[in-house]
Amino acid sequence: MKKSFADLMEIRNKTLNRVNLRVDREEGIRIVVGMATCGIAAGARPVLKAFSEEVSKRELQGVTVAQTGCIGMCRLEPIVEVTVPGEEKVTYVHMTPEKAARVVAEHIVNKQPVAEYTIGAAE
Amino acid sequence: MKIYRSHVLVCGGTGCTSSGSKQIQEELAKNLKKYGLEDEVQIVQTGCFGLCAIGPIVVVYPEGSYYSHVKPEDVEEIVSEHLLKGRIVTRLLADERVGDEVKPLEEVDFYKKQKRVALRNCGVINPENIDEYIAMDGYTALNKVLTEMTPEDVIDIIKRSGLRGRGGGGFPTGLKWDFAHKAVGDKKYVCCNADEGDPGAFMDRSVLEGDPHSVIEAMAIAAYAIGADEGYIYVRAEYPIAVDRLKIAIAQAEEYGLLGEDILGTGFNFKLSIRLGAGAFVCGEETALMTSIEGNRGEPRPRPPFPANKGLFQKPTILNNVETYANITSIINNGPEWFASMGTERSKGTKVFALGGKIQNTGLVEIPMGTTLREIVEEIGGGVPSGKKFKAAQTGGPSGGCIPAEHLDVPIDYDNLIEIGSMMGSGGLIVMDEDTCMVDIAKFFLEFTVDESCGKCTPCRVGTRRMLEILTKITKGQATMADLDKLEELCEHLKSNSLCALGQTAPNPVISTLRYFRDEYIAHIVDKKCPAGVCKDLLQYKIDPAKCKGCTLCSKVCPAGAITGTVKEPHKIDPEKCLKCGACMEKCKFGAIYKE
Numbered sequence: 147m148k149k150s151f152a153d154l155m156e157i158r159n160k161t162l163n164r165v166n167l168r169v170d171r172e173e174g175i176r177i178v179v180g181m182a183t184c185g186i187a188a189g190a191r192p193v194l195k196a197f198s199e200e201v202s203k204r205e206l207q208g209v210t211v212a213q214t215g216c217i218g219m220c221r222l223e224p225i226v227e228v229t230v231p232g233e234e235k236v237t238y239v240h241m242t243p244e245k246a247a248r249v250v251a252e253h254i255v256n257k258q259p260v261a262e263y264t265i266g267a268a269e
Numbered sequence: 270m271k272i273y274r275s276h277v278l279v280c281g282g283t284g285c286t287s288s289g290s291k292q293i294q295e296e297l298a299k300n301l302k303k304y305g306l307e308d309e310v311q312i313v314q315t316g317c318f319g320l321c322a323i324g325p326i327v328v329v330y331p332e333g334s335y336y337s338h339v340k341p342e343d344v345e346e347i348v349s350e351h352l353l354k355g356r357i358v359t360r361l362l363a364d365e366r367v368g369d370e371v372k373p374l375e376e377v378d379f380y381k382k383q384k385r386v387a388l389r390n391c392g393v394i395n396p397e398n399i400d401e402y403i404a405m406d407g408y409t410a411l412n413k414v415l416t417e418m419t420p421e422d423v424i425d426i427i428k429r430s431g432l433r434g435r436g437g438g439g440f441p442t443g444l445k446w447d448f449a450h451k452a453v454g455d456k457k458y459v460c461c462n463a464d465e466g467d468p469g470a471f472m473d474r475s476v477l478e479g480d481p482h483s484v485i486e487a488m489a490i491a492a493y494a495i496g497a498d499e500g501y502i503y504v505r506a507e508y509p510i511a512v513d514r515l516k517i518a519i520a521q522a523e524e525y526g527l528l529g530e531d532i533l534g535t536g537f538n539f540k541l542s543i544r545l546g547a548g549a550f551v552c553g554e555e556t557a558l559m560t561s562i563e564g565n566r567g568e569p570r571p572r573p574p575f576p577a578n579k580g581l582f583q584k585p586t587i588l589n590n591v592e593t594y595a596n597i598t599s600i601i602n603n604g605p606e607w608f609a610s611m612g613t614e615r616s617k618g619t620k621v622f623a624l625g626g627k628i629q630n631t632g633l634v635e636i637p638m639g640t641t642l643r644e645i646v647e648e649i650g651g652g653v654p655s656g657k658k659f660k661a662a663q664t665g666g667p668s669g670g671c672i673p674a675e676h677l678d679v680p681i682d683y684d685n686l687i688e689i690g691s692m693m694g695s696g697g698l699i700v701m702d703e704d705t706c707m708v709d710i711a712k713f714f715l716e717f718t719v720d721e722s723c724g725k726c727t728p729c730r731v732g733t734r735r736m737l738e739i740l741t742k743i744t745k746g747q748a749t750m751a752d753l754d755k756l757e758e759l760c761e762h763l764k765s766n767s768l769c770a771l772g773q774t775a776p777n778p779v780i781s782t783l784r785y786f787r788d789e790y791i792a793h794i795v796d797k798k799c800p801a802g803v804c805k806d807l808l809q810y811k812i813d814p815a816k817c818k819g820c821t822l823c824s825k826v827c828p829a830g831a832i833t834g835t836v837k838e839p840h841k842i843d844p845e846k847c848l849k850c851g852a853c854m855e856k857c858k859f860g861a862i863y864k865e
């Protein structure tokens with residue numbers, strides 16, 4: 147279909163997230179899921195998937211979902227760390243796919259960390 | 270649109286494809302499925318990353334891990350460790366890393382000194398997906414030009430940028446467009462030269478394979494600037510991947526209405542087609558190229574008239590090189606001052622080089638004009654391998670010359686290269702070490718021009734052949750000093766009498782090697798010796814009786830039965846029978862065999 151320049155801009159914005167991942171690595175919000183054996187055993191895979199799907203569904207720009215190895219507190223797995231540039235890192239513990247959806251809605255979109263899931267609340 | 274948390278970029282350039290990147294892709298797809306990651310991880314086939322020597326290359330984002338020499342059996346580990354668990358497979362990382370720490374691509378030595386303008390999207394986007402090109406600001410320059418600028422404005426910007434043709438000649442691009450803009454004609458054409466005939470050059474191929482839309486968009490801009498509505502890309506048929514990607518890109522651009530009629534609703538029309546060349550070097554010459562597009566035998570025609578006035582089908586035409594076009598959209602988007610801030614006084618911007626020959630990192634590099642040859646060879650290229658000494662670098666292909674070590678610190682630009690007896694050419698850069706014979710190199714290039722001379726004019730057709738005969742005599746030790754004089758006379762004759770630049774520049778490899786390595790020619794002629802030990806007819810393999818232990822190994826490997834001797838006694842080589850294959854020297858454990 148023939149496109150107008152406005153259409154091109156729409157395509158650009160939609161596709162940006164895809165290519166940005168390959169260009170600016172350190173900027174933007176990072177969601178890091180602990181995916182060592184302990185994390186996977188505690189159910190980190192569905193959590194990681196839930197985060198990817200939420201970010202994808204909402205077409206959020208500049209958000210990367212990544213995995214990391216063992217964070218060192220295996221009993222609290224699945225552990226997820228969220229870093230918003232300019233703010234302190236927030237560590238969520240005992241995560242589930244349902245909790246992931248809420249973290250995306252409240253923390254990533256509305257910039258309000260979900261206090262009750264954080265490591266501070268668990269300890 | 271689906272968003273993936275991780276992207277695996279697999280190089281789909283010609284280099285990596287021939288070292289098996291297609292299989293890597295298949296293996297990746299299989300394993301992503303096996304581990305249930307296909308909805309989270311996207312495989313992206315890209316153009317060339319530049320480091321062809323260590324391919325196939327796979328880059329995983331967001332980490333930016335740069336895996337080299339990836340084999341199909343490594344793929345499962347990348348998937349199960351890195352993509353599933355986030356553990357980088359350090360054993361596969363390209364060499365330059367500190368411990369387990371992954372260095373971002375931009376910080377690897379190979380990339381540090383580079384500045385990517387023409388190659389900006391190569392290895393970043395999927396060349397078969399127009400949306401990714403659009404996401405990198407693709408087609409915004411075309412929109413800007415069509416909606417905000419007059420053709421004169423466009424030409425003015427290109428002039429002010431200082432861009433010069435990347436196809437070899439270095440003619441100012443803005444000026445070329447201006448001539449064609451001012452030429453009167455009911456029909457005008459825009460052409461792209463993707464013939465890339467220099468041996469060892471693959472810059473243009475990589476741009477077309479990695480970022481075809483950047484050339485298409487620039488050609489549309491050029492068409493608007495000169496008042497053309499039709500264009501041709503002339504690309505050699507030996508570049509099947511580039512041709513495929515171009516076809517896909519043109520079809521996608523047509524579908525979006527970025528080629529065709531009433532582009533972006535502005536009333537501007539531009540139709541673009543591909544023409545395949547059969548791989549004759551002379552068809553890269555502008556008038557021969559146009560003759561070939563017209564459907565005739567690719568032979569040059571005298572200039573004037575210049576193509577700007579009478580080009581394709583006798584209509585005003587511009588022809589630019591692929592890399593020249595690849596710079597255009599960045600100039601429009603970032604402004605001419607930005608472009609002119611890179612480079613030297615009279616050569617602005619960057620230049621892509623295909624690094625080859627005796628160098629560690631063979632591959633594709635893009636550097637700001639004014640970078641020295643030393644920086645390219647030693648820092649970006651990683652130096653000459655196996656501790657050998659740098660002898661010379663060849664630029665400009667069969668029309669260029671050799672630059673000796675004494676000029677390693679000359680900043681590279683159009684004018685400096687001509688001053689030291691070479692030329693920019695399209696960007697092939699072949700490094701030679703101490704084991705290279707300069708007469709042999711000159712002979713190699715003359716063999717090429719003899720084959721590629723189209724035969725239309727006598728100085729080139731006959732002259733190159735006579736030059737090659739003399740060079741062959743020299744390498745066989747049969748020449749006299751009078752032959753050398755004749756050779757130099759022929760050089761001058763070809764330069765001033767050939768019809769096109771093929772013949773005019775054919776003597777350059779001889780002239781430049783004579784300028785810097787005359788003593789090697791004399792050694793061949795007077796002493797009947799090849800100092801580098803390359804020319805077989807001037808070589809003799811000998812056995813040092815003091816070192817030979819009489820192990821008989823050499824006589825066993827000699828295919829000609831030229832080595833005789835009894836066990837535990839020094840052996841001897843019969844020069845009459847010896848084929849000079851060097852097998853004995855390779856096998857000798859005592860270093861007793863030498864050549865002179």
Ligand SMILES: Cc1cc2nc3c(=O)[nH]c(=O)nc-3n(C[C@H](O)[C@H](O)[C@H](O)COP(=O)(O)O)c2cc1C
Nearest residue numbers: 434435436462465466553554555589590593770771
């Ligand atoms: C024998 C010969 C071969 C050439 N081959 C090429 C080539 O492969 N690619 C190219 O861009 N220019 C080649 N050129 C230069 C073209 O004639 C022309 O100058 C160039 O395409 C103009 O584009 P530019 O101004 O963008 O560099 C060749 C010239 C000669 C004489």
